[in-house]
Amino acid sequence: MSTFKANARVYPLPPNPVAVICLDGCADEYLSTAIARGKMPRLASMARDGWRGMVRGALPSFTNVNNSSIVTGVPPRVHGICGNFFLNPETGEEVMMNGPEFRRCGTLLTAAADAGRKVAFITAKEKLRTVLGDGVVERGGIVFSSEKVDEAKKETHGIENAMEIIGKPRPEIYSGDASIYVLEAGAALAEQGVADFLYLSTTDFMQHKFGPEAPEILDFHAKIDAAIGRLLDAGCTVALTADHGMNAKNDAAGDPKVIFVESLLREKFGNALRVICPITDPYVVHHGALGSLVMVHLDDPALSSAVADFLFSQKGITEVLTREQAVDKLELAPDRIGDLVVLSGRDVVVGKSPEHHDLSVLKGGLRSHGGRYEEMVPLVISKPLTPDLKRVAEGDPRNFDVFFFACSV
Amino acid sequence: MSTFKANARVYPLPPNPVAVICLDGCADEYLSTAIARGKMPRLASMARDGWRGMVRGALPSFTNVNNSSIVTGVPPRVHGICGNFFLNPETGEEVMMNGPEFRRCGTLLTAAADAGRKVAFITAKEKLRTVLGDGVVERGGIVFSSEKVDEAKKETHGIENAMEIIGKPRPEIYSGDASIYVLEAGAALAEQGVADFLYLSTTDFMQHKFGPEAPEILDFHAKIDAAIGRLLDAGCTVALTADHGMNAKNDAAGDPKVIFVESLLREKFGNALRVICPITDPYVVHHGALGSLVMVHLDDPALSSAVADFLFSQKGITEVLTREQAVDKLELAPDRIGDLVVLSGRDVVVGKSPEHHDLSVLKGGLRSHGGRYEEMVPLVISKPLTPDLKRVAEGDPRNFDVFFFACSV
Numbered sequence A, B: 001m002s003t004f005k006a007n008a009r010v011y012p013l014p015p016n017p018v019a020v021i022c023l024d025g026c027a028d029e030y031l032s033t034a035i036a037r038g039k040m041p042r043l044a045s046m047a048r049d050g051w052r053g054m055v056r057g058a059l060p061s062f063t064n065v066n067n068s069s070i071v072t073g074v075p076p077r078v079h080g081i082c083g084n085f086f087l088n089p090e091t092g093e094e095v096m097m098n099g100p101e102f103r104r105c106g107t108l109l110t111a112a113a114d115a116g117r118k119v120a121f122i123t124a125k126e127k128l129r130t131v132l133g134d135g136v137v138e139r140g141g142i143v144f145s146s147e148k149v150d151e152a153k154k155e156t157h158g159i160e161n162a163m164e165i166i167g168k169p170r171p172e173i174y175s176g177d178a179s180i181y182v183l184e185a186g187a188a189l190a191e192q193g194v195a196d197f198l199y200l201s202t203t204d205f206m207q208h209k210f211g212p213e214a215p216e217i218l219d220f221h222a223k224i225d226a227a228i229g230r231l232l233d234a235g236c237t238v239a240l241t242a243d244h245g246m247n248a249k250n251d252a253a254g255d256p257k258v259i260f261v262e263s264l265l266r267e268k269f270g271n272a273l274r275v276i277c278p279i280t281d282p283y284v285v286h287h288g289a290l291g292s293l294v295m296v297h298l299d300d301p302a303l304s305s306a307v308a309d310f311l312f313s314q315k316g317i318t319e320v321l322t323r324e325q326a327v328d329k330l331e332l333a334p335d336r337i338g339d340l341v342v343l344s345g346r347d348v349v350v351g352k353s354p355e356h357h358d359l360s361v362l363k364g365g366l367r368s369h370g371g372r373y374e375e376m377v378p379l380v381i382s383k384p385l386t387p388d389l390k391r392v393a394e395g396d397p398r399n400f401d402v403f404f405f406a407c408s409v
Helices: A028-036 A041-049 A063-072 A108-114 A126-132 A162-166 A177-191 A205-209 A215-233 A261-269 A301-312 A323-329 A387-393 A399-408 B028-036 B041-049 B063-072 B108-114 B126-132 B162-166 B177-191 B205-209 B215-233 B261-269 B301-312 B323-329 B387-393 B399-408
Strands: A002-006 A009-013 A018-022 A051-056 A085-087 A094-096 A119-123 A142-145 A197-201 A237-241 A258-260 A273-276 A293-298 A317-322 A340-344 A349-351 A376-381 B002-006 B009-013 B018-022 B051-056 B085-087 B094-096 B119-123 B142-145 B197-201 B237-241 B258-260 B273-276 B293-298 B317-322 B340-344 B349-351 B376-381
Touching (some): A002 A108, A009 A108, A018 A063, A018 A177, A028 A041, A028 B028, A028 B041, A028 B051, A041 A051, A041 A215, A041 A237, A041 A376, A041 B028, A051 A399, A063 A108, A063 A126, A063 A197, A063 A399, A085 A273, A085 A293, A108 A119, A108 A197, A177 A215, A205 A215, A215 A237, A237 A399, A258 A261, A261 A301, A261 A349, A317 A323, A376 A399, A387 A399, B002 B108, B009 B108, B009 B399, B018 B063, B018 B399, B028 B041, B028 B376, B041 B051, B041 B215, B041 B237, B051 B399, B063 B126, B063 B197, B085 B273, B085 B293, B119 B126, B119 B177, B126 B142, B177 B205, B205 B215, B215 B237, B258 B261, B261 B293, B293 B301, B301 B317, B301 B340, B323 B340, B340 B349, B376 B399, B387 B399
Parallel strands (some): A119 A142, A119 A197, B018 B197, B119 B142, B119 B197, B258 B349
Antiparallel strands (some): A002 A009, A051 A376, A085 A094, A237 A376, A273 A293, A293 A340, A317 A340, B002 B009, B051 B376, B085 B094, B237 B376, B293 B340, B317 B340
């Protein structure tokens, strides 16, 4: 079997097409419930005939961080994407990492294209296309988002008339359709032999809105399952994982349980500090920029220990790590994180200040992610594991091993 | 509906029999795999018609700690059982908490018996019977272990001729049968109307030995499922949870990944410290007394910060908490834990010293628990949640809410 190499990892290249799906925000409970209710018969067959288990994602358990890890096969310490935003230590400015120039290594998508595969990378959100899709079109591959599928052109996206090929018009980004479209588009490309190495990455609009039992999300998963079936029927090895889990973050009255870290700290330690919410992105309706991990930047590093102790003593805060500890334990890049990295509990989010977050966008309560309780995610593969892969799975497998699994079964 | 009260919590008392199952060491993956392979049709029906989700256990994620929480409905800070062993601060001796005198509150089993229910508490391990079964027989209930079912007598266990009623001889404790027997015994008592409020607690011998896909454990779960079916057919509301999860803890060569904390610390800080492995129990074949949480006791508390920093810098150590932090964050009792509480990663265990652990008992690699990565466990209930319970489930539900769920659906 031929192989290809990316970021010091060697991947086999199987003769059949490979489709890796990152189902954004897919906590394992979504799959268990959808399978139990008979909504995902094709995924249930994958779990029966292949493998289903739990893998550990990268922290912060955010979308860009984990999608970056999945397409590079390495942790954030190597690829450098430790959130959507970071505080540039050289300029003191908050920077959105919305281009490939922030990534510090190549992707396995371009490496697979170099090895002769017909690569297609389809996302729901346009931001992921721009951050991770570089170099693929130049190598004959296809990269577009369902959000802007109508803008796809041969020279910039590797595909002309995408909507005709897929057979559906552009979906609304704030919808379940934006994600279903990604999988249907991948299925169409696989069916037509236009692509044989696919990365299909959805958006978690639905998961932010609905718990596993909601009729809306059961219907959503039924459609996801039908598209998975098309990929399987097209001969693909299918591997499904998630970037992060998802938990409700509300009190008994249904209001978000928020700790405003910057307000709290400024009251006690003064204004010479800043809090960055690295979940912040242009799609605020999902979560109001509230997640379960924030970065604290201190003008005076000597305050670090006192601030850390104070923060850790707050109810709902579960971990406070120094920059060095976060590099070591969370595998983060030292110049892309705060002096302190702060994580909150299963039902708690951390924010900046009340003024900074518009909670009115959160209809029906907050569901979010970013912390330790959204770190573990499912991995489902359509073929059984080889003995070698079983040994990997019996250790501490990661969601960013998904391409290795998919190419090796 | 009538109610009963235990440890400041009010429980409804439904007219039908209630059976709560604690499937020892049942990481959620066991259920997903068994269901996918068609081995647990009755549990699959429960998930379809009732509810399946994830709940948070108590830390340390050990058996006695979580069984104590389940039968009291409160965290370890209240009931005081923070492990199998603790270092008595008054005597300096390591004490096994093998009797009810170590527990600091009553159980909901006796409260339910006082409210007129026919309580049966059946365990696999005799140790759990002695630690948690006090007061039940005096109130007309039944308490015995499958390990010593042949010793059950009316005056001491509330039942005579238990093996005849169950229709099977005593199983071997180091077997899957020891656990299956517990559920079959419960089913027999429910079928015969001898009990209508059951707590059935198994042993994790099989889970320590086998991963979710092993044919042996698939067969085990098929038998567990058949017994669950008998409980359902007897009219019981069935609620199944676990005391803790289970993870493989081996390196790529298949050898246990162990950090010997006492050896490591004595080399650096001298001999004036002790490490307690609170997973230690008389059933060492399961895990060689190696789990993912240990207690560090320091003769000189002034060393605390230096020792904590040193430990946290070790690869594989994921959390180090001071006593005060552990009381606050892990809900532990201050006089039952160490100066430091040390947790290790998904695939790593912590021990005392190489001499202290007999790794030769570990045939086929180590699977164990005790840390953060074995904290989240499944909860499956045979009836759908009420709107009130849905709100609880959308927060941070605990495995020791299981009786509340089972009595409230």
